[in-house]
Amino acid sequence: MNEIKVSICVAYYNRSEYVKECIQSLLDQDYDSFEVIVVNDGSSDPLTGAYLDDFDDERLKVIHQKNTGFVGAIRAAIDASQGTYIAIQGAGDVSLPSRIKKQVEVLDNKPQVGIVSCLFENVVFGGKNDGARKKRGYNNSHISANDFLAGSNPLGHGEVMFRRSLYDQVGGYRPYFKFSQDLDLWLLMIDHCEVEIIQEYLYERRMFMKDGVSTDGAKQFLQKYLAEFARQCYQDRKLYGKDLIDLYGHHGGLFMYPNKNISNMIASKIINGQNSGNNKNNDFYRRFSTYQPLTMKSIISKIILSIEKVPILSRWTSKIIAKLKQ
Numbered sequence: 001m002n003e004i005k006v007s008i009c010v011a012y013y014n015r016s017e018y019v020k021e022c023i024q025s026l027l028d029q030d031y032d033s034f035e036v037i038v039v040n041d042g043s044s045d046p047l048t049g050a051y052l053d054d055f056d057d058e059r060l061k062v063i064h065q066k067n068t069g070f071v072g073a074i075r076a077a078i079d080a081s082q083g084t085y086i087a088i089q090g091a092g093d094v095s096l097p098s099r100i101k102k103q104v105e106v107l108d109n110k111p112q113v114g115i116v117s118c119l120f121e122n123v124v125f126g127g128k129n130d131g132a133r134k135k136r137g138y139n140n141s142h143i144s145a146n147d148f149l150a151g152s153n154p155l156g157h158g159e160v161m162f163r164r165s166l167y168d169q170v171g172g173y174r175p176y177f178k179f180s181q182d183l184d185l186w187l188l189m190i191d192h193c194e195v196e197i198i199q200e201y202l203y204e205r206r207m208f209m210k211d212g213v214s215t216d217g218a219k220q221f222l223q224k225y226l227a228e229f230a231r232q233c234y235q236d237r238k239l240y241g242k243d244l245i246d247l248y249g250h251h252g253g254l255f256m257y258p259n260k261n262i263s264n265m266i267a268s269k270i271i272n273g274q275n276s277g278n279n280k281n282n283d284f285y286r287r288f289s290t291y292q293p294l295t296m297k298s299i300i301s302k303i304i305l306s307i308e309k310v311p312i313l314s315r316w317t318s319k320i321i322a323k324l325k326q
Contacts, residue, residue: 008026008088010039011041011073014044016047026100027060037077037080070181085104087161090157095202115194117161118198119203121204123206138154149234166192170185172185179223225262262292267289267297270289
């Protein structure tokens with residue numbers, strides 16, 4: 001094999017029914033100088049490893065290991081790779097044929113750019129919306145730290161390519177972040193490079209209802225917590241040169257600041273649970289709200305929780321929720 005320019009790294013756990021389409025989309029890229037490194041992260045479905053081993057292509061390397069979780073698996077894939085550029089691919093997702101070529105062109109021609117993404121289409125697999133498609137655009141092609149701090153992550157993760165030198169410089173994915181590990185990585189990198197989103201749809205991101213984060217309330221809850229902590233870590237590094245993980249490792253999260261976004265997120269969980277009649281987790285969320293700052297939404301959620309304990313007043317709950325939605 002000639003010198004490798006791009007290493008496409010994939011962390012795979014189960015989803016055997018999508019292995020062939022996912023990996024074949026990478027092998028069919030309109031680009032020559034690449035390798036594909038797939039870590040089978042202790043899949044409990046034996047077909048996952050079997051289908052990966054069925055491929056006969058010298059560009060593909062499959063590593064079977066005991067389960068470590070996504071961060072451990074993707075770090076292992078990158079450690080085993082040799083490309084100048086690292087491309088991430090989500091397990092089960094599909095890259096369109098020109099994705100790698102067009103992202104390489106950006107990094108080759110713009111040395112100031114360290115991270116390059118593209119537009120992508122979300123596709124639902126399973127559940128009542130099976131087959132639904134929604135294109136996710138982002139009009140601003142040049143991304144700053146404020147884009148990561150202000151709201152939702154402008155990058156989807158699986159469609160991203162970055163420079164290995166930049167990844168090594170910041171230390172890579174941090175094991176602390178079981179979720180939102182991508183946001184943390186981009187915030188580690190953002191002050192050392194520019195970020196560009198190619199304004200073309202070059203990637204199909206699958207949303208798996210069976211095992212995806214988007215369908216698991218507990219995973220979503222942790223993901224949003226960790227996203228806010230990643231943002232806090234960035235701001236701490238700007239102010240103090242270090243963040244709480246630098247100082248205290250896995251204990252760093254014990255010192256997370258009260259956060260209005262988390263307060264509103266908890267309040268939304270409580271209000272939505274009450275509105276849908278599925279309020280069995282409200283006491284669970286209530287205990288987390290104790291340490292968060294008061295917002296208008298959190299005050300309303302506390303009123304709702306108080307009302308539901310007084311039967312004669314509970315009929316007012318729906319009116320409060322309806323007012324909140326206006």
